[in-house]
Amino acid sequence: MGTKRVTIQDIARKTGYSKTAVSFAFNCPSRISEAAVEKILSAAKELDYIPDPMARNFSLGKHMALGFLLPQKAGTSLGNPYIHSVIKGIAAECQSKGYMLTLIPPLHSSVQEAVKNATVDGIITIGIEIDRSLRGILRRRGMPIVAIDGSEDDEAISSVSIDDEGAAEMQMLKVLERGHRKIAVITLPGDAYSSSSAKPGSTLEKRKAGYAKALKQYSMTLSDVTLLSSDTTIMAGRKAAESILSSFTPTCFVSMSDAVAMGIQEVLSERKMDDVSVIGFDGIEEEEYRTQYLTTIVQSGSEKGRVSAQMLLAMIEDRQSPVMHRTVEYSFQEGRTLGWI
Amino acid sequence: MGTKRVTIQDIARKTGYSKTAVSFAFNCPSRISEAAVEKILSAAKELDYIPDPMARNFSLGKHMALGFLLPQKAGTSLGNPYIHSVIKGIAAECQSKGYMLTLIPPLHSSVQEAVKNATVDGIITIGIEIDRSLRGILRRRGMPIVAIDGSEDDEAISSVSIDDEGAAEMQMLKVLERGHRKIAVITLPGDAYSSSSAKPGSTLEKRKAGYAKALKQYSMTLSDVTLLSSDTTIMAGRKAAESILSSFTPTCFVSMSDAVAMGIQEVLSERKMDDVSVIGFDGIEEEEYRTQYLTTIVQSGSEKGRVSAQMLLAMIEDRQSPVMHRTVEYSFQEGRTLGWI
DNA sequence: CCGGTAAACAAAACCGATTTATCATTCTTT
């Protein structure tokens, strides 16, 4: 209890050297004599000195931490396995560069407030629109940002995404080439993870465009399939399936998220409708609880996380690296839920 | 580019008041005249002033962040769905108290170094032993700590865990009461998530004791079952299953983790051995990709996270709250993988 | 009219490091 923190002053006093000398002994030993370094280091060891990281960071103007902005309530965001895998990728990159990863939940329900108070060197967002006000805050704080799944067309903000149109086209083509024509498409709600509306250029619109392209190759259009939007949870997927099945029976469900696809799959399985196909979108990493039985379009969340962290770290260290838009690969993963007609 | 950061000094200069006045205007408006507050706030708005959170934190000696110490490499730790659900619980609690959650990966492979440099107000660990050296660092930094799944018998460190012995007993009883007698038990490797060895008082030993208790009720002992230890991943589970099956065919696999149970389940399913039962341990939250088909003992990771964050926040704010050992509930979750003989 | 008190604000200390500018020495160099 009586033990106060040991500061650089204490080491200085004990050795008779100055604070400067002590600091140099740790960070730049060549600037002082070897004898001094030795004495100072041994005194530091004796007193169990641990430099205060916050004081150092404050002095250096760094934080040694990247921030990941949770798009919704903490529980909801982290409950999304895709977001989770993104975090995994960011964390892996952080670890290799000696950074910490700070999860930033909305503060008093406000993303803006959270960003104002975040003690991080840069921010990664996912699936949210970066509006005028947020931009202003980031600029004034001098904080670089990388947006995952958003702002691909924004020339002021770096982004990481996949080719949503291409991926959606691939997804629909897989379905069509296996002979499916009675198709139910379960779309994302508005914008991917936030509540912002469906804009041109949004993930939702791009994927729809991809679907249209695929359908066109089979002389069909979006109006030949049944569209229904759903939140990206298993429970919402169940509801969507039930809603669709109450009016007609498609030969295949095409979902824009795996969570929804799994909900659909559950309903189908319970109703012994094993001949109805399902294809999802997102995929999940092998190390996790596996979903490989689900046929899906895999976009690697952890790859997105890794790439965005790399970009952000470059921006932090270079002070001005150009705005970049990078896309990561996607692929078709065969499972057991997409059959032939 | 020319835009330097706006500081409290700038507001002071612009309004003609002192730094003190500006600070009070924000944090303690009653200490200065209403006129002054008004002028200062409007000037601040005009200049788009955002107080530097690091400077404030440094001055106040706080961080407004809890740290979660990743027990292994970032990817591995976050790949564990149980750890993930713990993080979810911590994050939810942090959000409600206005704290951030900082994930702390080992720095240069050293947990100690990471803790020395962590800018957080307190630390939550999972499944690691808190040794003498780590204790010293925490003490010198004045950092409170809560240990999940460890140190239940330590009178110096607060902890959160389940009644591992009771839970294991329940698990084994469920198996025995359904008639199984040819049982293969796949245990945790050494200590739960770290590489430290199996000590008396460890999770592993407690669960073994629980198994022994259950077996005793059926006039059996641990030597009547086949024990094999395995890492807690799906792949390791597959290996374990293959290893066991190469020598004999149990009627039931009892696993200390769900990941391993799922690996076993995959092997059984591939070999069409649907009559062999499997029971896991850990469970997973409903919102996530579901594993409900697996029969398991559910220990709520997010509940552990929530409780530990609550305890830690209390320690941070009270400055001296007593060391506590809390346990959270566990339960049996019926799935489709545990049959009757 | 005077001592006491409260109000309103400013000056300066502080948090604990890093870093710049400065000052003695000692060592080269011509």
Place this chain on the structure above:
DNA sequence: AAAGAATGATAAATCGGTTTTGTTTACCGG
């Protein structure tokens, strides 16, 4: 031997806030 360069160390400034201590000025009761 004098000028210049390198070495070793230190005082002081800095980072941007908060908090303690001081200083005015105005107001009050006796």
